[in-house]
Amino acid sequence: MRRHRARSLGLGPRLLTAIIAVILVAATTAGVVASLLGPMIFHHHMLQTNGSPEVILHAERAFSASSTISLGLALLAALVTSILVSAFLTRRISSALHRVQTAAGEIAAGSYTARVPAVGMGTEFDELAQDFNTMAEDLARIETTRTQMLSDLAHEMRTPVATLHGYLDAIAEGVKPADETTVQILKDQAHRLGRLAADISLVTAAEEGRLSIHLRRLEIGEIVATAVSQAEDRYRSKDVTLTVEAPAPALGARIRADPDRLGQVLTNLLDNALRHTPAGGSVRISVTLRAGAVRLEVTDTGEGVAAEHVPHLFERFYRGDTARDRAHGGSGIGLAIARSITQSHGGTIHAWSAGPGTGSTFTITLPITD
Numbered sequence: 001m002r003r004h005r006a007r008s009l010g011l012g013p014r015l016l017t018a019i020i021a022v023i024l025v026a027a028t029t030a031g032v033v034a035s036l037l038g039p040m041i042f043h044h045h046m047l048q049t050n051g052s053p054e055v056i057l058h059a060e061r062a063f064s065a066s067s068t069i070s071l072g073l074a075l076l077a078a079l080v081t082s083i084l085v086s087a088f089l090t091r092r093i094s095s096a097l098h099r100v101q102t103a104a105g106e107i108a109a110g111s112y113t114a115r116v117p118a119v120g121m122g123t124e125f126d127e128l129a130q131d132f133n134t135m136a137e138d139l140a141r142i143e144t145t146r147t148q149m150l151s152d153l154a155h156e157m158r159t160p161v162a163t164l165h166g167y168l169d170a171i172a173e174g175v176k177p178a179d180e181t182t183v184q185i186l187k188d189q190a191h192r193l194g195r196l197a198a199d200i201s202l203v204t205a206a207e208e209g210r211l212s213i214h215l216r217r218l219e220i221g222e223i224v225a226t227a228v229s230q231a232e233d234r235y236r237s238k239d240v241t242l243t244v245e246a247p248a249p250a251l252g253a254r255i256r257a258d259p260d261r262l263g264q265v266l267t268n269l270l271d272n273a274l275r276h277t278p279a280g281g282s283v284r285i286s287v288t289l290r291a292g293a294v295r296l297e298v299t300d301t302g303e304g305v306a307a308e309h310v311p312h313l314f315e316r317f318y319r320g321d322t323a324r325d326r327a328h329g330g331s332g333i334g335l336a337i338a339r340s341i342t343q344s345h346g347g348t349i350h351a352w353s354a355g356p357g358t359g360s361t362f363t364i365t366l367p368i369t370d
Contacts, residue, residue, distance in 0.1 A: 015093065019086040027075045035068070096125055100132060112140035157196065160189040203316065203337045213258045213344055217369060220287060220294050221251030223259060227266040228285070231274070239279040242270070246287035253287075253294040256369050261341045265349075268334040269298040269362050276360070277302035294368055299361040305353040313351045314339040342366075 099116050106114035114136060116129040167186055170176035205211045228244060235242040266285075273283045281301040288295045305313065316336045335351075342349040347366040353359065 016083075016087055016090045019090070020083060023079055023082045023086075027079055031072075031075060100128065103132065103136070107136055107139060112136055112143055153196075153200065157193065160192045163189045199333050199337060203333050203340055211261070211341070211344060213261055215256045215258055215345075217254055217256055218259055219251065220253050220255055220296065220366070221246070223257070223262050223266055224251065224285060224287060224296070226259070226263050227270060230267060231270045234271075234274060235283070238274060240274055240277050241282040242285075243282065244285045244287075246285070250287040250289050250294065253289060253368050255294060255345075255366050257345050257366070262345060265338045265341050265364065266296070266298070268338045269364075272334060272362075273298055273300035273302065273360070276300065289368075290365070292368055293365050296364045296366070297361055299359065301359045303360075304356045304358040305351070305360055306356055307353075310351055310353055314349070338362075 103114040103116050116132050118126050118129050164186060167176065167182060171178050171182065176182055202211070224244060224246070228242065231242060270283065270285075277283060277300045283298065283300045286297045286299070288297075314335045316333045339349050342364055345366060347364060349365075350363045352361045352363070
């Protein structure tokens with residue numbers, strides 16, 4: 001059952017009432033103090049004039065009447081002007097807060113284009129408006145990313161799901177036998193769906209800061225050696241040469257990292273390079289030291305990437321002419337995972353290519369520990 005709350009006064013009327021109450025208390029206090037101290041002080045000064053009692057009495061009555069009238073009129077004028085000024089300020093404050101309330105209601109309803117303009121009511125109000133607009137922009141960006149991700153995910157899943165349905169229907173109707181080749185195709189598509197789900201879970205956890213990372217001091221050479229040993233067989237089977245160029249001081253550079261997570265980044269880069277490098281090509285890993293940081297580069301002689309696609313390579317599911325082509329079998333978010341993990345280690349990752357047919361270079365930069 002829906003409960004209806006009693007409608008109470010808004011902030012504007014309450015604030016104006018409070019200000020009027022303060023003004024009335026101040027006026028009353030001023031009147032009482034003036035009525036008590038004024039005659040006493042005036043009487044003391046009149047006694048010092050050595051005038052007759054009748055003159056002193058007349059002067060005191062004249063002073064009392066004139067001071068009462070003038071003080072009353074002054075307090076009344078002050079009260080009226082104070083109420084007018086207070087009403088103006090209260091209206092401005094209420095109007096500013098109403099804008100925030102209206103914009104918040106629009107955002108709650110799903111309209112993330114609502115913004116609050118600066119109202120010129122002081123630093124606090126301007127900062128409130130700025131923070132609110134920043135929040136609205138973040139929510140709009142998150143909503144856009146969520147919508148795009150769901151669309152891309154549905155598109156990514158369509159092919160393996162359609163393949164599974166097609167083969168299962170063919171087997172059920174007796175059109176295609178459930179031989180070893182068919183079963184392997186079904187397994188590959190199921191594996192593709194499972195890998196996609198795992199990759200989405202991983203990159204989401206990394207971007208939201210929920211990825212478990214166990215940092216320890218280690219040498220960058222450990223990461224490189226492990227990744228190379230795991231990739232050698234795949235490179236050999238595709239006839240792609242994998243080499244490492246790094247001086248001993250660079251390989252001995254110590255960093256604080258999770259060896260499994262950082263190893264996953266390098267493995268993703270090596271797998272990406274292998275997918276886009278034809279047989280007979282080569283992939284080179286180079287490690288160098290640069291001003292308190294260690295730089296690790298993975299350079300291939302493969303297909304390369306057009307200039308307009310390079311800035312988007314680390315976005316989820318981004319597809320270009322050669323960037324993350326679905327035909328290569330990637331899940332479409334391996335580079336997004338690499339970026340998230342690298343950033344969680346305090347590092348950066350960048351891509352560069354001179355264009356199609358010129359190969360690509362991916363660079364990871366990590367801070368060195370003492």
